[in-house]
Amino acid sequence: xxxxxxxxxxxxxxxxxxxxxxxxxxxxxxxxxxxxxxxxxxxxxxxxxxxxxxxxxxxxxxxxxxxxxxxxxxxxxxxxxxxxxxxxxxxxxxxxxxxxxxxxxxxxxxxxxxxxxxxxxxxxxxxxxxxxxxxxxxxxxxxxxxxxxxxxxxxxxxxxxxxxxxxxxxxxxxxxxxxxxxxxxxxxxxxxxxxxxxxxxxxxxxxxxxxxxxxxxxxxxxxxxxxxxxxxxxxxxxxxxxxxxxxxxxxxxxxxxxxxxxxxxxxxxxxxxxxxxxxx
Amino acid sequence: xxxxxxxxxxxxxxxxxxxxxxxxxxxxxxxxxxxxxxxxxxxxxxxxxxxxxxxxxxxxxxxxxxxxxxxxxxxxxxxxxxxxxxxxxxxxxxxxxxxxxxxxxxxxxxxxxxxxxxxxxxxxxxxxxxxxxxxxxxxxxxxxxxxxxxxxxxxxxxxxxxxxxxxxxxxxxxxxxxxxxxxxxxxxxxxxxxxxxxxxxxxxxxxxxxxxxxxxxxxxxxxxxxxxxxxxxxxxxxxxxxxxxxxxxxxxxxxxxxxxxxxxxxxxxxxxxxxxxxxxxxxxxxxxxxxxxxxxxxxxxxxxxxxxxxxxxxxxxxxxxxxxxxxxxxxxxxxxxxxxxxxxxxxxxxxxxxxxxxxxxxxxxxxxxxxxxxxxxxxxxxxxxxxxxxxxxxxxxxxxxxxxxxxxxxxxxxxxxxxxxxxxxxxxxxxxxxxxxxxxxxxxxxx
Numbered sequence: 001x002x003x004x005x006x007x008x009x010x011x012x013x014x015x016x017x018x019x020x021x022x023x024x025x026x027x028x029x030x031x032x033x034x035x036x037x038x039x040x041x042x043x044x045x046x047x048x049x050x051x052x053x054x055x056x057x058x059x060x061x062x063x064x065x066x067x068x069x070x071x072x073x074x075x076x077x078x079x080x081x082x083x084x085x086x087x088x089x090x091x092x093x094x095x096x097x098x099x100x101x102x103x104x105x106x107x108x109x110x111x112x113x114x115x116x117x118x119x120x121x122x123x124x125x126x127x128x129x130x131x132x133x134x135x136x137x138x139x140x141x142x143x144x145x146x147x148x149x150x151x152x153x154x155x156x157x158x159x160x161x162x163x164x165x166x167x168x169x170x171x172x173x174x175x176x177x178x179x180x181x182x183x184x185x186x187x188x189x190x191x192x193x194x195x196x197x198x199x200x201x202x203x204x205x206x207x208x209x210x211x212x213x214x215x216x217x218x219x220x221x222x223x224x225x226x227x228x229x230x231x232x233x234x235x236x237x238x239x240x241x242x243x244x245x246x247x248x249x250x251x252x253x254x255x256x257x258x259x260x261x262x263x264x265x266x267x268x269x270x271x272x273x274x275x276x277x278x279x280x
Numbered sequence: 281x282x283x284x285x286x287x288x289x290x291x292x293x294x295x296x297x298x299x300x301x302x303x304x305x306x307x308x309x310x311x312x313x314x315x316x317x318x319x320x321x322x323x324x325x326x327x328x329x330x331x332x333x334x335x336x337x338x339x340x341x342x343x344x345x346x347x348x349x350x351x352x353x354x355x356x357x358x359x360x361x362x363x364x365x366x367x368x369x370x371x372x373x374x375x376x377x378x379x380x381x382x383x384x385x386x387x388x389x390x391x392x393x394x395x396x397x398x399x400x401x402x403x404x405x406x407x408x409x410x411x412x413x414x415x416x417x418x419x420x421x422x423x424x425x426x427x428x429x430x431x432x433x434x435x436x437x438x439x440x441x442x443x444x445x446x447x448x449x450x451x452x453x454x455x456x457x458x459x460x461x462x463x464x465x466x467x468x469x470x471x472x473x474x475x476x477x478x479x480x481x482x483x484x485x486x487x488x489x490x491x492x493x494x495x496x497x498x499x500x501x502x503x504x505x506x507x508x509x510x511x512x513x514x515x516x517x518x519x520x521x522x523x524x525x526x527x528x529x530x531x532x533x534x535x536x537x538x539x540x541x542x543x544x545x546x547x548x549x550x551x552x553x554x555x556x557x558x559x560x561x562x563x564x565x566x567x568x569x570x571x572x573x574x575x576x577x578x579x580x581x582x583x584x585x586x587x588x589x590x591x592x593x594x595x596x597x598x599x600x601x602x603x604x605x606x607x608x609x610x611x612x613x614x615x616x617x618x619x620x621x622x623x624x625x626x627x628x629x630x631x632x633x634x635x636x637x638x639x640x641x642x643x644x645x646x647x648x649x650x651x652x653x654x655x656x657x658x659x660x661x662x663x664x665x666x667x668x669x670x671x672x673x674x675x676x677x678x679x680x681x682x683x684x685x686x687x688x689x690x691x692x693x694x695x696x697x698x699x700x701x702x703x704x705x706x707x708x709x710x711x712x713x714x715x716x717x718x719x720x721x722x723x724x725x726x727x
Contacts, residue, residue: 120488123495123516177703185701188672195668199661207519210442210528210649212657213433215321220314227307231300237700238296268314 005059006116008052009073013108015045016076020101027098030169035094039087042101046080053077062121065134072111075261076104079142086146086186092174093182099149129204133197140193141261144229147186148254151247154179158244180242187250191229194257198222217268221260228253293332294339302333334430341423348416355413358399358406360680365695366706368713372690372720381690382407385681388716394679404684411677418670425667428660436653438466446645448535448551452503453478455525460648470650474523477503481511483532483642491586491598493564496532498644514646528647531556533566534583536606536624537639540572543632548574553643554583554606565596577617577633580609587621594621604640675700679709 022038025031053064053074064070079100087094157173160166174182201219202212213219232249235241241249265272292298306329313320320326372381385407386396394409443460447453455476479501486495497515501508502522512520519528533556540547554568566583587605588597594607603623610618610630618630627636675698682693694713698705 126517181701181703192668224310
């Protein structure tokens, strides 16, 4: 079963790579028909990815949230699933795949390079709060990634407009102000999810160790990311920041979130480190 | 004069600029705290920052409550200004149109989950359609939740008691303040203990088929006035609460019972607790240095539930108690008297001593917490989620429809407003108007 799961994951990597190529080709050469093909391939990849993760879940006896192999793979799954749902309801944002798929491909590449060894779940992990905590961490990451991707699309479209080079391909994308607000909406949603992730983590920490807040590095960096996103939302709501400024701020804020979710374990000794970044 | 100063202070405290500065300040302080400086989170200036944050949030919240109340009240009374809003005007010929326009408007908006209220003005009728009215309170709820979390956090900081203790199997622990090893005690910690007794019936080890230790549980009974009152099981995911104290799993270990003889005569019988430690890979091992009572002997001991010797070195083969043993180094002063393994129920002899490994018990270490802030903080957390849902997922929307008459025409002047995601709302407004227009045209056609 391990072998099947690994083979399926490698097929997923191949499909995501192909989808990435199609998306990048599509935006680089402004060929809209490739967007649809890229999305179909990404969807197919997601189906196989789902089976691979399902097999892993059955085999490990716990969700895919232990060690780099599982963590990165399931994060990619959530991000792509969220993107596919979003583009289903608003096909005009399909081009977002050109930003999201390369990132996802990179992450899943890092996952398959890590050790696929299955680790037993420590007894303190056997609580529903852990599932809520991890699920919302992944959802917040997916939401922030999509929000930032929309911000990047805004910057690209705006640049094209400034250069008076707004071709049909870009015209068919949502209006600039709509892109800006969609980015705002996804980031606002991500802020909510990040908040729930922090809360669920603190409830779990309380039930496991008696303290809902311990200033653990990952915990603190998640709070820092939350503050940074809070700052973004405040600046938008009360100071009317939007457009270019907001898009750049979203890119900066995503940097904090990525560091909190993936980077902290590399620099700090944290209770999360063995589970998020441990590769063996 | 004084009232001016107070007004000025309130103005500064309630400013959004201050909120932004504090958020940047808290972000930088948190980065410093987690990166370089120790003690940032317990420093006076961090506490001052939190207090200013609290005051800023409080004054902002009061202002928000006032603003929201006046807005809700205004909408309730039909105060509607169609300027600076998204607008659309429809004209219908009154003679050709015989339906009830009020009913059509109400139905159309009802379909989109708007609630309609009708206000008769001087020369017109206003149909005010509002969706997600409760969500006006989102920001207020979220800010109140922040205040609650801060209050809970301060209570935790000042009143939390966090300690630990260990107890041997078949032994009692007395709930007395002096018997806890305190990890953290706030300045206003409650020192009035309930003075019950905790009895450790046994330690239960959850060992996998591969011999790996998965969990360790404590079967305990609380006693009051010599009578058992509650029996419970403390495990990794399930702490036990008793009289406001929460007992968590912390550690467990072994306590070998040893008999020391000198020149064939028994000198002492004792239990010694062996400390449980974790190596870098989170694997458990057992190690302790201790002095043998009533002697000059000092011992360095490693304990093995089931011992195996690999390359001349003792190792833990399994966590099941199949072949328990200790690896001992016994010193008298600096002189090494014994270096080797002592199995359970066996005796080793060195110099004029003999040491017998007679019994084996387990001990359990508990973390104990009493924190009055927890429930307040969690209540605040719950409220913050509701607030954020109202802010970012349930957006309040208002569409006013002013119905007036000009010659033979009925004029429907629509105007929409929302406080967030205006462009997205504009799209929704346009599609709603299109639908509405086609509905009216159909109605006209039918007539």
